Amino acid sequence: MSSRRTTAMATAVTGSLLTASFSAMMILSFTASADDQGPGSSKGGKAMDAAPAGVKLTTLLPEKISVDNGSKKTAITATVRNEGTKASGDLHLLVVGFDGLKVTNVQGCSAIGEKDLPPGSNSGFTCSVGALAAGKSKSYAVDATYDLNKAGKICLPVMSADGKKTFWQQGPVPFGTTNPSPNAPATPLLLGTDNKPVAPGGDATLPKTGVGEDVLSLGAAGAALIAAGAAGLYWSQRRPRQRSLEG
Numbered sequence: 001m002s003s004r005r006t007t008a009m010a011t012a013v014t015g016s017l018l019t020a021s022f023s024a025m026m027i028l029s030f031t032a033s034a035d036d037q038g039p040g041s042s043k044g045g046k047a048m049d050a051a052p053a054g055v056k057l058t059t060l061l062p063e064k065i066s067v068d069n070g071s072k073k074t075a076i077t078a079t080v081r082n083e084g085t086k087a088s089g090d091l092h093l094l095v096v097g098f099d100g101l102k103v104t105n106v107q108g109c110s111a112i113g114e115k116d117l118p119p120g121s122n123s124g125f126t127c128s129v130g131a132l133a134a135g136k137s138k139s140y141a142v143d144a145t146y147d148l149n150k151a152g153k154i155c156l157p158v159m160s161a162d163g164k165k166t167f168w169q170q171g172p173v174p175f176g177t178t179n180p181s182p183n184a185p186a187t188p189l190l191l192g193t194d195n196k197p198v199a200p201g202g203d204a205t206l207p208k209t210g211v212g213e214d215v216l217s218l219g220a221a222g223a224a225l226i227a228a229g230a231a232g233l234y235w236s237q238r239r240p241r242q243r244s245l246e247g
Contacts, residue, residue, distance in 0.1 A: 039063055040079055043192045044173030048157075049165040054086030054134070059093070059156040059170045066186045067146045074146050074189075078106070080129055080158055081137035088132045090161035095142055096124040098172050100150030100195065105143040121155075129158075148187060149197045151176065 040060030051057055060079040067074045080093050094112070097103040102123045109127035117124050129138055146152050155171035176195025181187045189195070 040077070041191055042170060045156075045168060045170035047167070048169050049167055051084070051167045052086070052089065054084050055082060055088045055167075056084035057082055057088065057091070057132075057158050057168045059158060059168060060137075061154065061156070061170065061173070061191055063191050064188055065175055065191075066188050067148060068186050069148070069182065069184060072145045072147060074144050076142040076144055076154070077139055078142050078156055079137050079139040080132070080156070082132035082134060085134050087134060090131055091129040091167075092159045092161060092163070093127040093129050093140070094124060094155070094157045094159065095127065095140070096121045096155040096157075096172075097144060098122065098153040098155065100147040101144055101152030101154055101175065102146075103142060103144050103154070107141040109140065128161075146175070146189070148180065148182075148195065151195045152189075 039062075041063050042058045042060055045058060058081050060077075060081065062077055065074050065076055078093070078095055080091065082088050093109075095103055095106050095109070096112075096118065098121050103125060104123070106125035106127060109125040112124035112126055127140055132138065144154075151174060153172035153174045155169065155173070157166050157170075158168040159166050173192060174194050175189040175191055176193040177187060177189050178193065178196045180197060
């Protein structure tokens with residue numbers, strides 16, 4: 001075989017390998033960016049009832065999510081974390097949707113009955129977190145839909161197992177965009193940004209939605225969620241108790 005032919009074959013093989021490597025890198029890069037929700041953020045969060053000594057609870061939501069413009073589906077990671085120096089007692093996390101954002105499922109959690117949802121919310125799930133050791137966290141995969149013609153908010157209260165105390169509450173905090181992309185396959189939304197939908201006429205407007213045409217304040221939502229959380233956590237215990245009282 002001539003040296004010229006050998007060189008040509010080596011060049012062709014090298015080119016093929018480079019092309020394959022480049023394609024693989026593109027696929028991996030696309031997959032990573034599609035799943036990347038950015039760093040977790042406690043934006044919109046506030047400590048409520050005093051936690052036990054040495055326990056410091058917070059929640060995290062992704063800085064950005066993406067809504068499929070066709071199916072309206074989106075995925076959110078909700079995380080509860082103990083940043084303290086001591087283990088917490090048993091905890092429950094609620095994941096509640098408002099206005100255009102509707103929570104359809106939270107992995108490993110139970111849906112809150114419609115009659116037990118806080119005023120102004122459209123969906124909710126309760127999660128049995130258990131006890132969190134110091135410095136530990138637990139994350140939940142949240143499936144949701146988002147009507148991009150409305151504002152959309154989510155709320156994460158962290159409660160005691162008996163539902164009597166809310167140690168931390170993030171939200172209701174908005175996900176949204178000030179630059180709608182109705183013709184794109186998906187619309188990226190940022191945490192802490194009010195959604196600015198595209199009206200039928202093409203003008204970007206923010207419709208008034210929710211109770212009293214205003215989003216619930218943190219305090220009002222907190223009180224409602226405490227009540228809803230207790231009801232949601234006790235729905236299985238309340239009925240046997242009622243039957244024993246009636247008997």
